[in-house]
Amino acid sequence: MTARIEAATPAAIAAAAEALRSGGLVAFPTETVYGLGADAGNPDAVRAIFAAKGRPADHPVIVHLHDASAVDAWVRTFPEGARRLADAFWPGPLTLILPRAAHVSNAVTGGQDGVGLRVPSHPVARALLATFGAIAAPSANRFGRISPTTAQHVADDLGDAVALILDAGPCSVGIESTIVAFVGAEPALLRPGAIGVEALTRVLGRAPRAADTSAPRASGSLASHYAPMTRATLAAPGALHVEILSRQERDESVAVLARAVPRPVDFAGSWIAAPATPEAYAHDLYANLRTLDAAGADEILIEAPPSDPAWFAVQDRLVRAAHRNDDDRD
Ligand code: TXA
Numbered sequence: 520m521t522a523r524i525e526a527a528t529p530a531a532i533a534a535a536a537e538a539l540r541s542g543g544l545v546a547f548p549t550e551t552v553y554g555l556g557a558d559a560g561n562p563d564a565v566r567a568i569f570a571a572k573g574r575p576a577d578h579p580v581i582v583h584l585h586d587a588s589a590v591d592a593w594v595r596t597f598p599e600g601a602r603r604l605a606d607a608f609w610p611g612p613l614t615l616i617l618p619r620a621a622h623v624s625n626a627v628t629g630g631q632d633g634v635g636l637r638v639p640s641h642p643v644a645r646a647l648l649a650t651f652g653a654i655a656a657p658s659a660n661r662f663g664r665i666s667p668t669t670a671q672h673v674a675d676d677l678g679d680a681v682a683l684i685l686d687a688g689p690c691s692v693g694i695e696s697t698i699v700a701f702v703g704a705e706p707a708l709l710r711p712g713a714i715g716v717e718a719l720t721r722v723l724g725r726a727p728r729a730a731d732t733s734a735p736r737a738s739g740s741l742a743s744h745y746a747p748m749t750r751a752t753l754a755a756p757g758a759l760h761v762e763i764l765s766r767q768e769r770d771e772s773v774a775v776l777a778r779a780v781p782r783p784v785d786f787a788g789s790w791i792a793a794p795a796t797p798e799a800y801a802h803d804l805y806a807n808l809r810t811l812d813a814a815g816a817d818e819i820l821i822e823a824p825p826s827d828p829a830w831f832a833v834q835d836r837l838v839r840a841a842h843r844n845d846d847d848r849d
């Protein structure tokens with residue numbers, strides 16, 4: 520079986536819905552990253568996702584819904600704070616972890632008491648959800664790799680493990696959804712994303728608790744989850760040129776993800792000047808890391824972005840990309 524990339528026409532979306540009905544897997548675009556979808560009500564189909572990704576079976580997957588009115592069928596309670604976040608940010612890049620209804624399969628929840636729900640805003644995702652119904656989908660990458668933001672990224676990673684990839688060009692947000700859990704005493708931020716802490720706080724009336732080690736398991740929270748193959752290192756802007764020089768002195772090649780720092784005139788390797796704003800930076804981030812990964816350098820040097828809260832979600836992904844520890848690599 521070879522992956523078929525198809526433009527997301529109405530006919531291709533109908534074919535994708537048909538594949539889901541027969542228990543198959545389909546990759547589709549969302550506003551954050553591409554997802555690898557299966558029928559959320561079919562545990563065998565959901566289990567096939569884990570095989571395709573090479574992901575441990577006890578990791579939960581997000582159930583994507585067409586609209587918030589479908590939430591009640593998946594949960595025991597829809598807490599007031601979660602309701603307010605859904606009203607404010609759905610459809611959009613927000614996932615809510617809520618107490619699961621009894622019928623929700625362990626294949627979806629990884630055996631946990633919460634179920635992750637998200638109503639995406641991408642028109643192709645929405646058309647597929649309107650045609651088919653609830654779709655369980657993690658990011659459409661091999662487990663532990665960088666999330667895909669184009670159809671070609673999906674094909675590069677999953678190749679023959681997925682029959683159909685709906686192509687709608689690059690994802691607009693570019694990093695995974697913000698995740699807020701409502702399973703403990705207080706709402707907890709499990710994964711930062713495009714919807715920032717300030718926006719969540721405004722709607723909730725208080726800041727969500729930071730995720731701690733007792734929080735529900737999220738594979739995105741494993742320290743090395745978003746690592747490229749090439750060793751990656753963060754460098755403060757003021758230290759970037761010195762760091763490059765020290766590699767050159769050791770005859771090591773580097774590929775650089777810069778932002779504000781200019782390229783040295785004599786630098787011969789791969790160099791990407793990333794966009795200045797956090798939104799544009801996030802939009803390009805995973806494609807940039809894939810490009811630099813493919814450059815075959817000994818190391819990727821990444822200019823650390825500002826420590827401003829607006830950069831929180833990007834910071835989170837970069838710190839994980841730069842963290843390589845085989846003990847906690849998944
Ligand atoms: O933007 C996104 O959220 C993308 C698109 C495709 O929607 N999806 C995505 O899925 O990033 P995934 O599986 O790659 O990351 C979802 C994270 C995982 O770390 C998973 O462990 C966590 O959410 N998660 C999902 N359901 C959960 C649950 N019931 N309890 C705790 N964590 C959960």
Ligand code: MG
Binds near residue numbers: 657658666
């Ligand atoms: Mg993922």
